[in-house]
Amino acid sequence: MRPAASRAPRRPPPPLPDDSAGLSRAAVDSARIHGFAAAGILASARPVSFERYRGWLAQGLHGEMAYLERDAAARSSFDAILPFTRSVIAVARAIPARGPGNVAKYARGEDYHHVVRRHLKAVIEDLRPLAPRDAHFRVCVDTAPLLEREIAARAGLGFLGKNGLLVVPGLGSHVVLGEILTDVALAPTLVPGDPGADRCGTCTACIDACPTAAFVAPRVLDARKCVAYLTIEKRGPFTAAEEAALEGRLFGCDVCQDVCPFNEARGAQPTGPGASLDPAEILALDANAFRARFFGSAVWRATHEGLARNAAAALRRGVRA
Ligand code: B12
Numbered sequence: 001m002r003p004a005a006s007r008a009p010r011r012p013p014p015p016l017p018d019d020s021a022g023l024s025r026a027a028v029d030s031a032r033i034h035g036f037a038a039a040g041i042l043a044s045a046r047p048v049s050f051e052r053y054r055g056w057l058a059q060g061l062h063g064e065m066a067y068l069e070r071d072a073a074a075r076s077s078f079d080a081i082l083p084f085t086r087s088v089i090a091v092a093r094a095i096p097a098r099g100p101g102n103v104a105k106y107a108r109g110e111d112y113h114h115v116v117r118r119h120l121k122a123v124i125e126d127l128r129p130l131a132p133r134d135a136h137f138r139v140c141v142d143t144a145p146l147l148e149r150e151i152a153a154r155a156g157l158g159f160l161g162k163n164g165l166l167v168v169p170g171l172g173s174h175v176v177l178g179e180i181l182t183d184v185a186l187a188p189t190l191v192p193g194d195p196g197a198d199r200c201g202t203c204t205a206c207i208d209a210c211p212t213a214a215f216v217a218p219r220v221l222d223a224r225k226c227v228a229y230l231t232i233e234k235r236g237p238f239t240a241a242e243e244a245a246l247e248g249r250l251f252g253c254d255v256c257q258d259v260c261p262f263n264e265a266r267g268a269q270p271t272g273p274g275a276s277l278d279p280a281e282i283l284a285l286d287a288n289a290f291r292a293r294f295f296g297s298a299v300w301r302a303t304h305e306g307l308a309r310n311a312a313a314a315l316r317r318g319v320r321a
Contacts, residue, residue, distance in 0.1 A: 013084035013183040014132035021187040023130055027089045027180075028189075030126040034119040036091040037175060038168045040155035040189035044085045048196070049150045050076045061216070063224035065233055074145035078181055081145065082138040087186040088179050090148075090155035091120065092166065097174040097266050101275025102314070104228065104252025106176055107298035108274035114296070116141045116178040124180060131184050141178040148177045153195040155188075160196070162218040163206035163256035167199070172263035174254075206256035212245045215256075227253035231310050232302050238313055248319030250277050250310045251299050279311035279319065 017023050024041045031039035047053075053075060062068045078085035093116055095106045106112055120139045128135070140146055149166045153159055157177075158168040165173040198218070207215045214225035223229045230242050231251050238246070257263055277299075285293065290304040299307065 013086060014134040014136075016185050017130075017132055020185050023127070023184065024187040024189070026130055027123065027127055027186060030123045031089065031091050033126075034122045035093065036119065036178075037094040037171055038092040038157040040090050040152075040157050040191075041186045042088040042090060042151055042155040043186075043188040044078050044087055046077065047075060047147050047150055048154070049147055053147060056220070061220075061222050061224065063229060063233070064235065065223065065229075071145040075147055078146075081140065082136060082181040082183065084136075084183040085181045086183050087188070088151055088155065088181055089123070089186070090152045090157055091116070091123075091178050091180075092152060092157050092168050092171075092175040093119070093178065094168075094171060095174050095176060096269075096272055097172070097263065098269045099271030099275055101271060102248055102250040102279075102319075103275060103277055103299065104254050105174060105275075107251055108272065109297075111296055111298045111300070112176045113141045113143070113298070116176060120178050120180055127184075131182075135182060135184045137184075138181045139178070140181060142176070144179075146179060148179065151179060152177050154191065156191040156195070159199045160219060161206065161260060161262060162198070162200045162204060162215070163260060164215075164219045164221055165257065167260075167262045170265055172265055173257050173260060174263060174266070203261060205259040205261065209255050209259040211247060211253070211255055227255075232306070235303075235306065237309065243313045243316070246310065246313055246317075248279075248314040248317055250279065250282065250307065250314060251302055277307075277311070279314040282307055282311035283315065 027041065028039045054072065057069055057072060074080035097105055117139055124137045149160060152166045158166050161167045161173060166175065166177065167173045168175055207218065212225040212227060214222050216222050227246060227249055230246065231249055287304050294300045
């Protein structure tokens with residue numbers, strides 16, 4: 001996850017389009033055609049959760065994820081990514097929420113960064129002929145310094161559950177997010193109600209089920225305890241307590257989503273390909289074999305050493321694939 005420095009030159013934005021509402025509709029329709037489950041438009045505005053983000057960092061809840069500190073300031077304005085950003089097209093793509101396994105669902109199959117990027121580029125191609133000639137577009141998926149869940153909620157894609165994740169009504173939280181920043185003025189999606197409102201009521205299933213009690217409060221995650229952080233982002237050896245908490249998981253964790261009633265809509269699904277890795281096989285991979293197997297998969301992020309460490313921890317607990 002590298003901070004994305006702005007590459008676009010600082011030149012004046014294009015003239016306002018004649019029909020910003022029509023362009024917005026075209027963007028949302030195109031996103032649907034290209035397989036996104038939800039899409040909406042946010043008019044460029046200062047993020048509302050930037051101070052919250054800074055507070056989270058100040059408490060050290062991000063652990064070793066130094067990149068979140070390095071490019072923190074860039075999250076206070078879209079212009080750090082694309083000068084004169086006027087609108088953000090926000091999308092959510094459903095991930096196949098298939099069955100249990102020791103690999104988190106979002107990481108099974110082709111790397112979602114590639115999938116979302118490819119389809120957002122297709123959306124841009126659809127929009128270019130309709131947009132002013134000098135328009136700029138910039139695709140972002142996960143790695144840019146953006147507060148993606150805030151953008152999605154404010155663009156009307158859904159709301160934030162107590163597990164901190166964006167829930168798309170009728171679909172649930174098993175989605176990944178992406179954005180197109182543009183200097184074209186698009187009509188924003190009208191969002192009924194407060195996008196930050198708590199829609200979970202008295203339910204605390206995610207907080208109660210977290211295997212490491214990683215939620216400090218509803219929507220506030222101590223990433224240092226989260227199994228996703230431990231298995232993907234943390235470098236170096238585990239403590240005994242961390243190792244015990246993994247319960248054989250090799251990459252990421254879905255517990256706070258699997259227990260969420262908003263995810264029941266998609267029902268139980270049979271386990272699909274890539275759900276589990278055999279820890280013994282993983283331990284036997286050398287660096288070249290790791291590359292051959294995981295380059296182009298989200299699992300690559302864990303690194304060869306990290307995944308081998310996770311596999312060794314699973315084997316010590318007697319967990320097989
Ligand atoms: C760092 C990171 C992690 C870290 C820290 C997680 C975290 N909760 O912050 C770790 C490695 C632990 C992690 C784990 C996971 N991650 Co992650 N992660 C990110 C990343 C890169 C940055 C998140 C961040 O800024 N955190 C900072 C803190 C301050 O966030 P926060 O306290 O939750 O507050 C945010 C929101 O709650 C919201 N908010 C809070 N209050 C309010 C109020 C209002 C009014 C509004 C509008 C918004 C709002 O805004 C805040 C800032 O964004 C994003 C991509 C991105 N660029 O945004 C993906 C992202 C959040 N991760 C994602 C995924 C899929 C996961 C996992 C499910 C993967 C897995 N299965 O193992 C787990 C889920 C763990 C969890 N319950 O959070 C998806 C989430 C999709 C969704 N449905 O929301 C994202 C958006 C990536 C993507 N492009 O799809 N992740």
